[in-house]
Amino acid sequence: MDGQFVEIQSLRKETHEPTTMLQLYPNGDAILVVHHRTKPSMKCLVSTTILRVASPYFESLFGSNFKEGAAVRQGECPEITLKEDDPEAMEIILSILHFKYNDKFSSLKPALLAAVARQSDKYSCNVALRPWISTWLSGIENVSDPKDIGLLLTAAYFFRSTESISTVSKGAVPHLNLDFDSEWSKHEMTAILPFEIKDALAGExxxxxxxxxxxxxxxxxxxxxxxxxxxxxxxxxxxxxxxxxxxxxxxxxxxxxxxxxxxxxxxxxxxxxxxxxxxxxxxxxxxxxxxxxxxxxxxxxxxxxxxxxxxxxxxxxxxxxxxxxxxxxxxxxxxxxxxxxxxxxxxxxxxxx
Structure with a gap:
């Protein structure tokens, strides 16, 4: 395991990739490479056992039907690339799942919270993150900036929190004009909100x-x-x-x-x-x-x-x-x-x- 870890580190130096290694589990048995088209990539040494317990997605990925699971069972430490994911958001999710807490995780700005929510939904981590989700969504009532409103509504949607969607949308109504979606549609995170939600908001x-x-x-x-x-x-x-x-x-x-x-x-x-x-x-x-x-x-x-x-x-x-x-x-x-x-x-x- 140590040899593999050093080999990965040396490979990064040789290719000069702006990739950081986050060691979340000392005896980890897999490396997740979080790749984003505009942000520096990140590698995370993780425990597949923890991830399989926390997420149905990872339970399937590291199960018997995929080569990644077979590689882990054979004692290898496979590198698995997660494409088009937000490195900062994945750092927060994976750190929490591995009990690596940081004070900065307690309060997230709307843009980062929306990114975390999207990644959490993608990798089926909402149930495991439920206590954190409750904390993150507890202070979102008094927001008046239209961009932040869109991001918080996106976060509530991807966290699948019906209560928070109702709370955010109710607080949003006084602070949005009828043309709010023309601005939201310009930004990737708010553009992906379902039409039904935006239409219901405009109707109210x-x-x-x-x-x-x-x-x-x-x-x-x-x-x-x-x-x-x-x-x-x-x-x-x-x-x-x-x-x-x-x-x-x-x-x-x-x-x-x-x-x-x-x-x-x-x-x-x-x-x-x-x-x-x-x-x-x-x-x-x-x-x-x-x-x-x-x-x-x-x-x-x-x-x-x-x-x-x-x-x-x-x-x-x-x-x-x-x-x-x-x-x-x-x-x-x-x-x-x-x-x-x-x-x-x-x-x-x-x-x-």
Whole structure:
């Protein structure tokens, strides 16, 4: 065994391959060569007994029906190349299976977690890694970056965690616009997510956007139900429009000398003020904002609308316009709180290990 190990090391030096040897089991009986097209390869000295117990894939590979298993039983130490695998992800998986723990394994960034999940699924290691999977997926609720959301959803899918898929997708809805897949499709890891999952996610985003859009439009009807009028501190010139008090002198417009009238806060003026306020905060016309922005972005704008104090009338803060504006954030928050995560039971996808 020692001679074989040295021979492998010397071969690497002769060919100048950027390959590292990871000795996971001192008396290992096989070497896994993890090869990636862009990353340095890695060799791992492993125990086939441990791998066969941990994984049905390796149980089959090192069984009696494959030459790799025959080579091990004959006392050889075969080199087995695992093509197109992520070396860092495989290092984590193989190290954990061989009880070689490292503090850095406890918390993985989304990209690495997705890579680990994909490799774990490929080599049927999800059951053996279940305690670690629970740890990795326990802190993924408060993620807002669209790229990270896609990676975490990919990880949850390949780990076959129905609960985490629901959790990640529910948290994702406010932070993705309707065109999220155009970006995800550019990256290998997120592009491989099943269409059914992405379609269900887009459907839920669309449903929530429609509800918020309807709530904004419904406010026009709400404002129309208040018939009472109030005085304002402005005057109305038939030529110049509304005027502040400083532009009025002796009931005449200081700009054009026309007679001025009282400007009232009425049903019609409140509705007009409402839509001006929406326009000021880029929520009206409403078609485009709801096509391109995320729900969380729209929430922020609606919050700013609720804080708008441009309108003035004798009703003060009891003006129906303010009542409608102040209620908007709470209404939208209630809609967002009812977001549904993706239920794989409703999709025709087999995620069980």
């Amino acid at each position: 985003i669309s449903r929530v956007l429609d509800q918020i859009h309807l709530a904004i439009q419904w406010n026009e009807r709400t404002l129309g139900s208040y018939e009472k009028s109030y005085t304002t501190d402005q005057k109305l010139c038939m030529k110049c429009g509304r005027l502040p008090s400083r532009d009025v002198r002796d009931d005449r417009c200081r700009r054009c000398s026309s007679e001025v009238l009282e400007s009232l806060c009425t049903t019609e003026t409140r509705i007009a003020a409402y839509f001006r306020c929406l326009e000021t905060h880029k929520l009206w016309p409403s078609v485009q904002p709801f096509k391109i922005h995320t729900i969380s972005t729209l929430e922020d704008r609606i919050k700013r609308v609720s804080e708008d104090r441009e309108h003035r009338c004798s009703a003060g803060l009891d003006c129906p316009l303010y009542k409608v504006l102040w209620a908007m954030p709470e209404t939208v928050a209630g809609i967002v709180a009812d977001v549904n995560g993706i239920s794989l039971d409703k999709l025709e996808l087999d995620v069980m290990t």
